[in-house]
Amino acid sequence: MNYEITRDKIDIQDVIDKVISRNAGAITTFIGTVRELTHGKKTLHLFYESYEAMAVKKLEEIGREISERWPDAKTAITHRIGKLEITDTAVVIAVSTPHRDDAYKANRYAIERIKEIVPIWKKEYWDDGEEWIGNQKETVAYPDGRPEENELND
């Protein structure tokens, strides 16, 4: 099971172990952690919700997309849901490839695609309120292209 949604703390080494290979010279990981400050506002904690069956399918789809683009790559992704505290790990992406350039590029590809197609939603809790992140104002349809530059950096 290289693609998982879990309610438990993610063991990073477990995710890495899934992509270790005699043909790999490089393994990159992306670890998404809960940041305290966003645009100067202090987050108390987060809550992630998912449409779990579909989310796992979409993670698998991202893995297939990576294999098409980087045939020697091995990919594993685990996303945690539920309540997360500051510094907790929300997602771990591990990619192994023979050479490092591909490992960085394929890993970056995976996180961008997660933010486009995987049905997982984040709710932020602050001192003075809470809000589902994404576009809750119903003014923008679901993005099917590349994310905007400011989203890229979030």
Place this chain on the structure above:
Amino acid sequence: MNYEITRDKIDIQDVIDKVISRNAGAITTFIGTVRELTHGKKTLHLFYESYEAMAVKKLEEIGREISERWPDAKTAITHRIGKLEITDTAVVIAVSTPHRDDAYKANRYAIERIKEIVPIWKKEYWDDGEEWIGNQKETVAYPDGRPEENELND
């Protein structure tokens, strides 16, 4: 000690723990592993040697360079030396930043700089011989600029 040379197996989580931060939304790691095949030739094992005191200083220097370019980044690097078997981890670079774009770029910067300025040398052992990797033919001076494209992918 965020910058280390070690003779022991590297605990990846230990390196990651050094860069965890309440301000970090992203942690990237690069894990360099011993690959069996290079240019179709089968490696049996590797041996890494270092000029240890200087290597640690140069790793620290890379950390300072990263802090100048990405002021919010936290960096930790551990490089293993001695005999390494196929799939063993030779180096772990962990970088945390508030946003993911910087975490990928700063991490990539670190591995490229390691391959330019850190006095560590790799010897490859094959069925039919062994060789120090690098330019042992004395025809090229030490590269002080950016590495060549083919080196970038090695």
Place this chain on the structure above:
Amino acid sequence: MIKVLFFAFLKEAAGRESMEVEMSGETLADLKKKLSQEYRIENLETVMAAVNEEFAPDDTVLEEGDTVAFIPPVSGG
């Protein structure tokens, strides 16, 4: 019978996480209209939907037993 799932802000807006709707042979657009008119669940027009766990366009014809999930803009990672 079509099973309908709501997530995130839509779940809160709809006041439920799932419901069952009697319809067959009609489209996803018809379902959205029905949910708006009969259940006062608004703002579905611009939200993506999945039929049986795969993103599907508004003209998708729904069949007995299908599961429709409304997918607000995602924010995982």
Place this chain on the structure above:
Amino acid sequence: MIKVLFFAFLKEAAGRESMEVEMSGETLADLKKKLSQEYRIENLETVMAAVNEEFAPDDTVLEEGDTVAFIPPVSGG
């Protein structure tokens, strides 16, 4: 006395990992010439050197107690 360190292929070529050389007030280039002429340690011309753990150019003047390391092209990572 200058301490000289060799690594990787240079260590094998020189048949030793360190040695001490009597000189002071001369340059790194002079040391390379001396190692070539008196000790038959070749191929140092195009190899980088570090003086007291910092990369240093050929015209660096060496002082009593300095440590000079010859640094073949590195291959870590």
